[in-house]
Ligand code: NAD
């Protein structure tokens with residue numbers, strides 16, 4: 001497999017996947033297709049943008065003709081599809097955008113891949129359509145253990161976990177749109193024989209995450225001594241995975257995963273939001289040289305998110321048993337690395353809050 005299309009490569013997870021593939025596989029040509037919505041930031045890829053095996057294309061996955069043309073022009077053998085609208089709070093305010101990109105966009109990509117690959121003599125031989133999805137499609141788990149065990153983060157907070165056969169039960173417009181796209185991907189395998197793979201991953205954290213999501217938002221707010229808005233009582237549980245571990249899993253699954261298979265990806269690392277927030281505060285205060293607990297007073301309990309899922313927890317045993325993947329990083333180390341990265345790259349955060357990051361494409365690409 002030589003020519004790989006990665007969609008959404010200018011976003012948080014996509015930029016880590018693009019970097020990994022461009023540096024690890026010099027023989028592959030990596031085409032990064034991204035619309036550069038508010039969440040796309042080419043500065044995330046500044047270190048590899050001049051690599052010979054890398055091409056960036058600004059395009060919308062909903063634009064069927066452009067996608068088909070691109071697949072033909074670059075003779076794409078494999079697709080790793082990450083482009084999506086990804087923030088639950090935005091989906092509550094504007095569900096249409098989520099249906100458009102996540103559902104219709106995925107369908108347009110699938111249909112373009114089908115037409116292109118079916119036109120080749122080898123058809124689907126050596127081809128792969130890998131769709132990146134979320135654990136949120138499974139709905140919410142009960143919180144039956146109020147105190148956790150000896151696991152990292154104090155979890156698990158219940159006896160049940162999401163497994164690959166858990167029934168879909170999405171609650172937010174975001175997770176409903178992702179669930180719908182997952183169904184389309186599987187339908188293209190079942191109907192046309194397209195070699196597809198779907199993975200469902202837990203919450204990611206790490207460098208280059210847009211500062212509307214919990215961890216970078218709170219690091220940025222602590223830096224500016226702004227309130228930290230905790231939804232509800234802060235008792236919701238999320239299962240956190242370092243983004244580079246997710247990218248490593250994607251690499252393994254893309255190359256060795258079984259056709260039509262689903263794999264759950266997660267770190268067995270459950271945290272109640274409020275406990276996680278206290279770890280973030282402690283780490284940021286220490287690294288900024290503040291007195292311990294100096295920023296605890298910024299915690300501000302606010303109205304809960306509508307339909308707020310109580311607990312997510314992934315069982316990734318299948319991935320470990322079948323393909324040997326495990327998370328490499330302890331959470332404490334991951335959080336330390338993450339906080340350090342945001343504090344060492346404050347201009348990256350400031351460029352986003354000022355809106356300057358949106359000029360990057362014009363400056364770096366349009367004039368070429
Ligand atoms: P992100 O919001 O940081 O990035 C999304 C990228 O997609 C951006 O670069 C954006 O410009 C691009 N994009 C959006 N609409 C597009 C369109 N119509 N055409 C082309 N490009 C478009 O998202 P992320 O957190 O990196 O998530 C990437 C994928 O992983 C998503 O599919 C998401 O559902 C999934 N996922 C995310 C998490 C997480 O914790 N962030 C966990 C599990 C799965």
Ligand code: TYD
Pocket residue numbers: 088089203212213214215217229230231236237238273305
């Ligand atoms: P988020 O990072 O938006 O990811 P997701 O909703 O996909 O899990 O939120 C993580 C958790 O943090 C979630 O339970 C909602 C909560 N949260 C807050 O309490 N305050 C905030 O400002 C944000 C953005 C999230």
